[in-house]
Structures are given as C-alpha cells and as structure tokens.
Amino acid sequence: xxxxxxxxxxxxxxxxxxxxxxxxxxxxxxxxxxxxxxxxxxxxxxxxxxxxxxxxxxxxxxxxxxxxxxxxxxxxxxxxxxxxxxxxxxxxxxxxxxxxxxxxxxxxxxxxxxxxxxxxxxxxxxxxxxxxxxxxxxxxxxxxxxxxxxxxxxxxxxxxxxxxxxxxxxxxxxxxxxxxxxxxxxxxxxxxxxxxxxxxxxx
Amino acid sequence: xxxxxxxxxxxxxxxxxxxxxxxxxxxxxxxxxxxxxxxxxxxxxxxxxxxxxxxxxxxxxxxxxxxxxxxxxxxxxxxxxxxxxxxxxxxxxxxxxxxxxxxxxxxxxxxxxxxxxxxxxxxxxxxxxxxxxxxxxxxxxxxxxxxxxxxxxxxxxxxxxxxxxxxxxxxxxxxxxxxxxxxxxxxxxxxxxxxxxxxxxxx
DNA sequence: CATAACAAAGCAATCGCTTGGTTAATTGTT
DNA sequence: AACAATTAACCAAGCGATTGCTTTGTTATG
Numbered sequence: 478x479x480x481x482x483x484x485x486x487x488x489x490x491x492x493x494x495x496x497x498x499x500x501x502x503x504x505x506x507x508x509x510x511x512x513x514x515x516x517x518x519x520x521x522x523x524x525x526x527x528x529x530x531x532x533x534x535x536x537x538x539x540x541x542x543x544x545x546x547x548x549x550x551x552x553x554x555x556x557x558x559x560x561x562x563x564x565x566x567x568x569x570x571x572x573x574x575x576x577x578x579x580x581x582x583x584x585x586x587x588x589x590x591x592x593x594x595x596x597x598x599x600x601x602x603x604x605x606x607x608x609x610x611x612x613x614x615x616x617x618x619x620x621x622x623x624x625x626x627x628x629x630x631x632x633x634x635x636x637x638x639x640x641x642x643x644x645x646x647x648x649x650x651x652x653x654x655x656x657x658x659x660x661x662x663x664x665x666x667x668x669x670x671x672x673x674x675x676x677x678x679x680x
Numbered sequence: 681x682x683x684x685x686x687x688x689x690x691x692x693x694x695x696x697x698x699x700x701x702x703x704x705x706x707x708x709x710x711x712x713x714x715x716x717x718x719x720x721x722x723x724x725x726x727x728x729x730x731x732x733x734x735x736x737x738x739x740x741x742x743x744x745x746x747x748x749x750x751x752x753x754x755x756x757x758x759x760x761x762x763x764x765x766x767x768x769x770x771x772x773x774x775x776x777x778x779x780x781x782x783x784x785x786x787x788x789x790x791x792x793x794x795x796x797x798x799x800x801x802x803x804x805x806x807x808x809x810x811x812x813x814x815x816x817x818x819x820x821x822x823x824x825x826x827x828x829x830x831x832x833x834x835x836x837x838x839x840x841x842x843x844x845x846x847x848x849x850x851x852x853x854x855x856x857x858x859x860x861x862x863x864x865x866x867x868x869x870x871x872x873x874x875x876x877x878x879x880x881x882x883x
Numbered sequence: 884c885a886t887a888a889c890a891a892a893g894c895a896a897t898c899g900c901t902t903g904g905t906t907a908a909t910t911g912t913t
Numbered sequence: 914a915a916c917a918a919t920t921a922a923c924c925a926a927g928c929g930a931t932t933g934c935t936t937t938g939t940t941a942t943g
Binding site: 590594633634639648663664667668 | 835
Binding site: 694725726727728729732733 | 887888889890891892893
C-alpha cells in the first residue's frame, strides 16, 4: 500500500496531512489532551506511523506552528500588497488574520498558546516565526501613529490587539449570528479609535 | 497528623488549599498537562489524598472555576460600589478584572478556557458562573451606549473586550516594563473610543 | 470508640515511542 | 527489457512509564 513519492528529496503529501490534522486537534483539544493515536487515526494511519515522519509529538507541534504561521503570513502579505493607506492596510490585516484564525482549517495562530509544551530552544524558533508574522502589523500601526490616526503604537496596543483578535476563536461559531466580516469591522473600529462597532468606510 | 476541623459540617481549610494550588497549576500548565500528583505535591499531600476532598480531577477543575469566578465577582462589585459614572465604572471593572487575572494567585478568569475538559453538564454550571461575572459588565456597557459614550453595546463588543483583557495573561510578566495600571488605562482607552493609549482622566 | 483526614500501596488503563516486519515503488545492472 | 537491490512509507505488536483513581490501613481528635 505504499504510495508513490513525487520526487526524491521532496516532502511527501502525507506529512502535510499529519500537520493539518495535528493542528486541528491541538487547537480543539489542546496539546496535552491530544494523543498521537488521535492524530494517526485522523489521517487513517496506525498508532506508531506518525513517528516515521516526526521524531516526537513536540516536533509535530513545533512544525505545525512554524509552517502554519509562515503560510498565514503569506496570506497577510498578499492581502496588503499594493495597499498604500495604512487604515485600509490595518483593516485588511485584521480581516485576513481572522480568516487564518477562524476559517482556515488549521487555525494556526491559535497554536502559539501551546508554546508552553515546548522546550526553550524550540520555543525560541516558534517565537521567531511569530515575530515574522507580527512585523507587518507593527509597521502598519507605526504608520497610523505617524499619521495621527491613532494616539500611539506603543507595545501594549499590539499585544492587546492580538489578544482581542485571537480571543475570537474561543467564542466564534461558524454559521452563528456574527459573520467574520462583522467581527473584523468591529475590531478594526475599536483599534481605529472611532468607538465600538464603527462601520468600515468601504462596505 | 490529622488536623482539627473548625466546625462539624463546614469545609475544612485543606480543601481551599487544594483549590488554590489546582487553579495555579491548571492556568500555568493546562488541565490535561497537570497531574493530580502535581496538585497533591503542591500542598504536601500524597498522590491519592486529594480524592478524599474531590471525587475526580474534573470536579476539582469545576470547583476551582466556579468558586474562583464568584470570589472575583465579589471584588468586581466592591470596586464599582457607589460609582455612578459609567465611564468610571468601566475603568474600575477593567482594573479589577486585570487584578483578578494577573495579580490574584488563583487567576481564576483564565480557567474558563479549560471548559473543554468538562462534560456538558458541568460546563453549563461554569457558564452560569461566568454569566454572573459578566452581568455588571454588560450593564455598564449598556449605560455607556445609552449615554452616547460608545457607539453600541452589541454582542461583539463584550466578546472582543474579554478577549483583549484575558489575553494579557499570556504575555504579562510581573515586574516587567508594563504595570497593570498602564495596561488597564490602555485597554479602557481603546474601549472608550478615544484612540489607543489615552490617559485616564483621573490619574 | 467513632469519625475526619489523611498515608501507603497498588491497579487498570493509557501514554509516547520503539522494534521488526511488509509491500509497493524506484533504481541500478546487465 | 528483465531482474535483483534498495528505499519510502507504512503496519503490527508491544514496552516501559505515567495516569486517574481505589482500597486498605493509620492516627489524632472529639
């Protein structure tokens, strides 16, 4: 039943299947509550087979976090590509991030909260990936502050902002009364200082 | 080594010790990653002894959540007692909540995120305790909206707000560059629509 | 002497992970 | 083109450690 490999030296498909399934389970049940057997079953493997692709459960988490964040970053950069106005850039970042968080079936940004399960060395690598993810945000916030659109882009703002956005995954239910677009508008409205639930000017 | 109980029929002290230790460990390491032996060791007991006070590990979590939220609610109500201005009430709520979250050594509001470890019946009881905790918040937000101080007090606002506030426990470090008061001011400033990092008018 | 509050020991289940096959695809050789 | 050798990608089985929890015994107190 061995599957053909596409190219010698390239990653086979099943590794990515494992990463996606692991990310889903880690977000839904938590790292410690997810067994490697759960992950194997989710992709139709036997209990020991994931350890052919990953040396340990922690390595699976680390890979899911880093690769998930980096692919989310690609979507972020594509969303703000060519957009000059910093306010619009922020709205695009917020909307795209909520998409990564709530609509993408990996929901990778949520995995950062499982960093405590990693050892310091791995945690540092993950922190680096998260820094890359945060870079376009801070740049946009700085531009908004320079233009007088917000009062300050000092550290607490970005931290509070990510807490607010990431917290959505704890209560958001697809198909509920709130759409992702509505949440994105409400969050962006708060950040831009116009008071709660301000409509976005382009909708 | 049996300790005297204070009153027959009343709860002995060690039960509360267990609850405090369990809450700390559940917040720091997560419910699934915390063993009942960890909890026992934290209070100087042997591995099986906590099960004299609690029937199961889940019951320990449930009790820690409900009793922690209710004692935090007492502090909330005391902080806004006699305060008429809704803006000031919100500032007091924010500051007190961050105290419950970051300064109290139980940090009980964080435990809500471990609800997924409970069965639906227990989860409903915890949700009721959280509703009690949220009640003074929604009342204050409604008053602010009625006074035109914020644009709307519709559902996403409260949800985004708690996400923003509770998220602090993921990055806040006591003794760091940011004080709890500073964070509270920044968060309240965002909510009140004055833009980021607005100073509170009474400081 | 009865009870509250444990300690001591251990049990059954589950955990992450390893070991040793097995099979189909790929590669090398003639 | 034919055939052996190698390799990728698993499966089957299980090992040792850890888990939540139970059972029984102990001790101080009322």
